Amino acid sequence: MAKDDMDKQPDSVSSVLKVFGILQALGEEREHGITELSQRVMMSKSTVYRFLQTMKSLGYVSQEGESEKYALTMKLFELGAKALQNVDLIRSADIQMRELSRQTRETIHLGALEEDSIVYIHKIDSLYNLRMYSRIGRRNPLYSTAIGKVLLAWRDRHEAEEILSHVVFTPSTARTLTSKEALLSALDKVHSQGFGEDNEEQEEGLRCIAVPVFDRFGVVIAGLSLSFPTIRFSEEGKSGYVKMLHEAARRISEQMGYHSYPF
Structure with a gap:
């Protein structure tokens, strides 16, 4: 995009275009100085410097020693x-x-x-007429969802505490856990029994069971869950649901390169 066209964009759009212009230029060569970059992307040196400093503070750009040249870090690769x-x-x-x-x-x-938080990255709707409201991309709290508990239970305790350090525990129902201490205590049971539960903690009338999915390094990368209205739930059938979830999660984990599924 030409400089004149860029200048006609709204400020927010123009800023995004400038950031990606700088990133693309840095990606084409190992390192660039500010003068070279400003000529390459057709921006003033002060503008390029300002954006570089922000990207540097976010960890996407590094400054090569005393040379005043800038280069991409591996953070973009990690995102990809x-x-x-x-x-x-x-x-x-x-x-x-x-x-x-x-x-x-x-x-x-x-x-x-x-x-x-947790974010739903895939969903298969219930085949019954009575369905739950959820969608791919929706976020929900860690503390009131079965998947959230699973994602925390297989992490180092210090890491779990750090993740929860800024969480505000807002009750959705009378059953919602309302403190970090209560949740951390519940995680021990989740880990030992091999599954997490949401017993009407996120939404009244809704039960959920979740199990872990592992990557090739044995790190939990997702939770796989089964959700149903309480009117269709029975304690007698729970062990069968857990077994089916574990079998599915084991196969997914194997596809991801992990062959030591613990359940």
Whole structure:
């Protein structure tokens, strides 16, 4: 895009275009100085410097010693790798989630950790007329969801505490856990029994069971869950649901390169 066209854009759009122009220029060569970059992207040196300092503070750009030259870090690569991982994960999970749907007719979710929340990255709707409200991309709290508990239970305790350090525990129902201490205590049971539960903690009248999905390094990268209204839940059938979830999660984990699923 020509400089005149860029200048006609709204400020927010123009800023995004400038950032990506700088990133693209840095990606084409190992390192650049400010003068060279400003000529390459057709911006003033002061503008380029301002954007570089912001990108440097965010960890996307590094400054090479005393040379005043700038280069990309691996952070963009890490972001791209995460995106590819999710694509592969969803592709592998979809087959197993559809089989779970066929067996149970209930809603199946795949959720991942996003900062201090879970985000649903795949979903198979219930085959019953009575369905739950959720959508891919929706965020929910860690403390009131079965997937959230699973994502925390297999992490180092200090890491879990750090993730929860800025979480505000807002009760959605009378059953919602309302403190970090209560949640951390519950995680021990989740880990030992091999699954997490949401017993009407996020939404009244809704139960959920979730199990972990591992990557090739044995790190939990997602939770696989089965959700259903309380009117269709029975304690007698819970062990069967957990077994089906574990079998599905084991197959997904194997597709991701992990062959030591613990359940």
